[in-house]
Amino acid sequence: MVITSRNPIYSVLWLIVTFFSISGHYILLNAQFLAIVNIIVYAGAIMVLFLFVIMLMNLSKTAEPKKNRWLKVAGGLAGGCLLLVLVAALRNTELKSQLAQVNEGDIGLIKNLGKELFSTYVVPFEISSILFLSAMVGAVVIGKKE
Amino acid sequence: MPINYYIFLSLALFCIGMVGVLTRRNAIIIFMCIELMLNAVNLLLVAFSKMHHLAKVSADATAGIDGQLFVFFIMVVAAAEVSVGLAIIVMMYRNIHSVDVNFLNRLKH
Numbered sequence: 001m002v003i004t005s006r007n008p009i010y011s012v013l014w015l016i017v018t019f020f021s022i023s024g025h026y027i028l029l030n031a032q033f034l035a036i037v038n039i040i041v042y043a044g045a046i047m048v049l050f051l052f053v054i055m056l057m058n059l060s061k062t063a064e065p066k067k068n069r070w071l072k073v074a075g076g077l078a079g080g081c082l083l084l085v086l087v088a089a090l091r092n093t094e095l096k097s098q099l100a101q102v103n104e105g106d107i108g109l110i111k112n113l114g115k116e117l118f119s120t121y122v123v124p125f126e127i128s129s130i131l132f133l134s135a136m137v138g139a140v141v142i143g144k145k146e
Numbered sequence: 147m148p149i150n151y152y153i154f155l156s157l158a159l160f161c162i163g164m165v166g167v168l169t170r171r172n173a174i175i176i177f178m179c180i181e182l183m184l185n186a187v188n189l190l191l192v193a194f195s196k197m198h199h200l201a202k203v204s205a206d207a208t209a210g211i212d213g214q215l216f217v218f219f220i221m222v223v224a225a226a227e228v229s230v231g232l233a234i235i236v237m238m239y240r241n242i243h244s245v246d247v248n249f250l251n252r253l254k255h
Contacts, residue, residue: 008174008175011175015182018182022189025155029196034217041221046181050228075168076168082161087157090154093150107196107209113211128219132222132226135229142230142237143236
């Protein structure tokens with residue numbers, strides 16, 4: 001649905017539905033922190049940004065121009081082949097007997113994740129804050145009218 | 147739940163995202179498909195983290211927590227990427243009044 005909708009706004013709405021279902025999977029896997037962050041960051045912030053840009057550009061009226069149909073067929077075929085090859089390769093792995101822990105386990109809770117994040121992973125955390133700062137500066141510089 | 151259900155689900159999501167990148171011409175939709183692929187990888191990372199946790203929980207109480215932190219960092223990087231990418235798309239729209247990536251083939255000359 002995300003890739004077949006003609007109107008980009010419908011595409012965004014379907015993507016939000018997809019993100020909510022992925023958050024549901026995180027809750028099933030007992031990773032509550034990631035589920036909440038996924039809803040807030042993706043379904044909240046990023047998708048609102050997408051909608052804002054689409055409405056700013058007023059794209060909904062302008063239909064996508066007619067393009068090469070063979071290109072579309074070739075793209076679909078290539079993606080289908082990738083899916084087929086990967087499924088065939090992974091179908092008989094020994095991972096089949098492994099279970100993912102569902103609905104229990106406490107590594108996904110904020111307490112444990114935060115403890116680990118601010119002890120072992122504190123340097124990448126600070127580096128990511130610098131990355132955010134540079135992304136913010138870059139976005140402002142690019143978006144500025146020259 | 148067996149791990150290969152999660153493998154196949156995220157594989158399907160990843161391939162949908164890839165078909166979208168290959169077939170669509172709208173730059174914003176290509177961008178959203180990249181987000182979809184990132185989310186497929188995130189889901190697989192969380193599933194593998196829980197699998198590892200289940201296998202190693204008797205030896206180490208916090209086994210597998212690294213995977214969930216990597217997912218957190220991937221989300222951070224994705225947020226930064228979206229802000230810069232959308233700024234680039236807005237600038238491109240301002241210059242050529244279209245978000246069709248086919249008009250960008252001047253870059254190769």
